[in-house]
Amino acid sequence: MNTGTQEIEVMPAVVAALREALGPRVVQLPHEFAGRHNADASRMPCAEPIALVRPGNTEEVSVALRICHAHRQPVVTQGGLTGLAGGACLLGGEIALSLERMRGIEQVDPVSATMIVLAGTPLQMVQEAADAAGFLFPLDLGARGSCSIGGNLATNAGGNRVIKYGMMREQVLDVEAVLADGSVVGGLHGMIKNNTGYDLRNLLIGSEGTLAVITRVVLRLRPKPSAVSTAFCGLPSYEAVTTLLSRAQAMLPAGVSAFEVMWPGYYDFYTGRLPELRVPLAGKHAFYVLLESLGADPERQAESFEGFLGAMLEEGVVEDAALASSESDALAFWAVRDAPGENARLLPGRVSFDVSFAIAEVGEAARRCEAVLRARWPRANVLVYGHLGDGNVHIVVQEPDWPPTTAREVQDVVYGVTGEMQGSVSAEHGIGTKRMHVLGLTRTPVEIAAMKAIRSALDPLGILNPGKLFS
Numbered sequence: 040m041n042t043g044t045q046e047i048e049v050m051p052a053v054v055a056a057l058r059e060a061l062g063p064r065v066v067q068l069p070h071e072f073a074g075r076h077n078a079d080a081s082r083m084p085c086a087e088p089i090a091l092v093r094p095g096n097t098e099e100v101s102v103a104l105r106i107c108h109a110h111r112q113p114v115v116t117q118g119g120l121t122g123l124a125g126g127a128c129l130l131g132g133e134i135a136l137s138l139e140r141m142r143g144i145e146q147v148d149p150v151s152a153t154m155i156v157l158a159g160t161p162l163q164m165v166q167e168a169a170d171a172a173g174f175l176f177p178l179d180l181g182a183r184g185s186c187s188i189g190g191n192l193a194t195n196a197g198g199n200r201v202i203k204y205g206m207m208r209e210q211v212l213d214v215e216a217v218l219a220d221g222s223v224v225g226g227l228h229g230m231i232k233n234n235t236g237y238d239l240r241n242l243l244i245g246s247e248g249t250l251a252v253i254t255r256v257v258l259r260l261r262p263k264p265s266a267v268s269t270a271f272c273g274l275p276s277y278e279a280v281t282t283l284l285s286r287a288q289a290m291l292p293a294g295v296s297a298f299e300v301m302w303p304g305y306y307d308f309y310t311g312r313l314p315e316l317r318v319p320l321a322g323k324h325a326f327y328v329l330l331e332s333l334g335a336d337p338e339r340q341a342e343s344f345e346g347f348l349g350a351m352l353e354e355g356v357v358e359d360a361a362l363a364s365s366e367s368d369a370l371a372f373w374a375v376r377d378a379p380g381e382n383a384r385l386l387p388g389r390v391s392f393d394v395s396f397a398i399a400e401v402g403e404a405a406r407r408c409e410a411v412l413r414a415r416w417p418r419a420n421v422l423v424y425g426h427l428g429d430g431n432v433h434i435v436v437q438e439p440d441w442p443p444t445t446a447r448e449v450q451d452v453v454y455g456v457t458g459e460m461q462g463s464v465s466a467e468h469g470i471g472t473k474r475m476h477v478l479g480l481t482r483t484p485v486e487i488a489a490m491k492a493i494r495s496a497l498d499p500l501g502i503l504n505p506g507k508l509f510s
Contacts, residue, residue, distance in 0.1 A: 053110035053134070054090040060102055067091040076120065077135060080182075081473055083125030088115070088135035095140045097215060097223060097254040104252065105221030107134060113505045116248040118159060118190030121182040123393070124471030126194065126247045130506045136252060138189055144168045145255070152260040153212060153229045158189030158253045165258065174260035177204035181380050189253045195245035197467035199376075202428030203296040203333070206467065208244045210259050216243055216251035219498040227257050242493070247469045248504040250497045264333035266293070268344035269363040271372045272351075273324030277402030279356050280326050284398070284427060286351065292343050293334025295428060299376045301327040302405065302423040309378035312385055316378065317371040319361045328427075329376050331369075376424070382435065386420065389437040390449045394457045395430045395466035405432055407456050412436055415452065416445075431466040454480055470508045478509060 050058070050068060057066045068090060078085035092114075094100045107114050113133040120127055129135060138159035146155040149172060156165055163183040169176035180186055180198045190196075192214065196207045204210070213233075215225035224239055243251055274280050280300055287295045306327050310318050320327070334340040344362075351357040363369040382389055396404045405423045412421050416438050425432035436449050457464055458480035465474050465481075478487065487509060494501075494508075 051089060053107060053112040056106045056110065057090065057092060057103060057134075060106060061092070061094070061099055065093055065095070065099055065103075067093070077117075077129060079117075079120045079122040079125065079127040081123050081125040081128065081471065083128045083472055085125075085128035086131040086133075088129055088133055090134050092134055092136045093140050094136070094138070097217065100136070100141075100217045100252055100254055101221045101223055103136060103221075104217050104219060107502055108220045108500060111500050111502060113502050114252075115504050116189075116193070116252050118187030118193070119161065119182065119185040121180075121186040122190060122194060122471065123391070123468045123473070124194070124247075124465065125473045126469050126471035126504070126507055127190075128472065130472075133505075138187060138252075138254075141189075141254065142187075147172045147260075148229060149173070151229050152262075154258045154260055155227060156188050156256055156258055158187065158192070158255060160188050162186050162188060162191060169260050170263065172260070173263055175263045176210070176258060177261055178207055178210055181377055188256060188258075192244050192253050192256060193246065193248050194469040195467070197426065197429065197431065199297050199299065199426065201426060201431075201467075202298055203294060204261065206429075208241055211240060211244060211256055212259050213257040214240045214243055214253055215255040216253045218251050219500065219503050223254075224251070225255075227255060229257050231259075245469070247471060247508050249494055249508050250503065252503070262335065264293075264296075264335060266334040266337040266340040267366075267369065268293075268332045268334075268340055269369040269372055270330045270344070270348055271319035271361045271363075271375070272328045272330060272348075272357045273320045273322060273359040274326045274328060274356070275358055276325055280328060280402070280427065281398065282356050283328060283330070283351060286356070287330060287332070287347065290343075290347055291332050292336075293332045293340055295330065296333040297329065297331035298426070298428040299329040300425055300427040301329075301376065302409075303327070304409075304420070305422040305424045306375070308385075308420060308422055309375065309381075313378055313381060316375055319372055319375065320359050322359055324358055329372055379422075379424075379433070379435065386422075386435060386437040388439075388441070388443070389435050390446045392434040392436075392450075392453045393466050393468045394432060394434070394453065394462055394464060396432070396457075396460055396462040398427060398430045400460055400462075401425070401427060401430055401432050404456055404460050404462060405434070407460075408434055408453050411452050411456070412449070415448075416441065429466075450477070457481075472507055475507070475509060 141159035
């Protein structure tokens with residue numbers, strides 16, 4: 040029995056064309072990838088793809104998109120499937136283009152401090168390769184072991200050290216990508232300054248797979264710090280928090296590499312439910328801050344960091360502080376900040392937000408959101424934390440017994456405050472399908488029209504990640 044012929048007779052024409060051009064190793068049919076997890080981490084609905092395409096290089100991506108373009112076939116690009124906005128989920132009838140086979144470090148240039156990486160490479164692999172070469176790749180996320188560099192680019196990922204090194208777009212010198220019709224753009228230049236017209240690199244970064252499929256990237260590496268100072272602080276007010284931030288940026292010789300703020304509801308919830316966490320401070324405080332400084336002079340840095348904390352304690356800006364005396368101490372501090380990794384177990388049915396405001400307004404925005412949420416749902420867990428140095432605040436809301444329909448009501452509260460205070464409805468995870476209905480709270484109709492015009496110019500048939508970012 041010729042099963043291959045029977046498969047081609049029943050499969051869609053576009054899948055047959057892909058299969059013929061790229062072969063069964065690259066193009067898999069539903070029964071061949073049965074059981075594969077197709078959804079990202081957003082908990083948004085996700086359909087099964089009509090075919091799974093797993094190219095191994097840029098040329099295979101180009102061939103696949105050229106065929107899909109000719110057949111007007113929608114395509115959803117997938118990386119590590121760790122996204123939280125539904126950007127990698129399928130709506131129905133699409134082909135999934137997974138870059139899981141396109142992983143690896145192609146080149147490390149120690150003189151230029153650059154690295155050429157395939158888009159499917161996990162972030163942790165890049166971090167480890169940079170470290171082995173004597174450098175630092177500063178982007179860091181909790182999903183480092185599974186998220187891909189291409190996905191980090193597509194969502195302009197932020198993470199814990201944006202305050203010092205910037206978001207993903209600041210870590211990139213050039214991008215190679217394949218447009219909807221199969222054309223390849225990007226020259227993989229390694230220079231920092233390239234002022235030659237429109238910056239396609241920055242246009243593609245943060246485009247959530249709607250403009251092109253990113254295939255390779257030139258990453259910018261940074262000097263590896265030889266000194267790390269970490270402290271966990273308790274503070275009496277939000278004013279004290281912002282004072283600590285501005286003073287640390289001005290007074291610490293190595294600057295601030297992380298400034299993570301936790302509201303008391305967050306701190307009490309996780310330290311009370313995760314016995315493996317070491318509680319850094321004995322007393323209760325209005326705010327908690329994890330402060331980190333990365334530098335190159337261990338002796339001078341330790342002295343200046345301790346002196347700075349002592350001054351802040353004397354002035355009453357900080358009420359109490361625990362200073363990490365070892366790497367294990369620092370990891371214990373970070374474990375408190377990374378505790379939301381247990382949310383799937385601790386907070387089923389949660390509604391999560393990733394919003395941003397001007398730094399001076401974060402405290403008021405959080406206060407207003409928390410007040411309305413607690414008045415409306417008195418039994419709810421309301422956890423607030425964030426990377427205050429870049430104005431990014433995360434809000435997690437969950438009540439054990441509420442119906443699923445409550446999620447939209449909770450969103451109305453938080454996004455309502457965000458819109459009123461001219462904040463952003465997405466600080467670092469993108470829009471996808473999850474936040475598409477609130478994009479207009481942050482972007483004006485003229486801005487959305489401009490974005491749609493760009494999308495239409497690069498993908499006139501609308502085959503790349505349709506139904507994402509905006510309808």
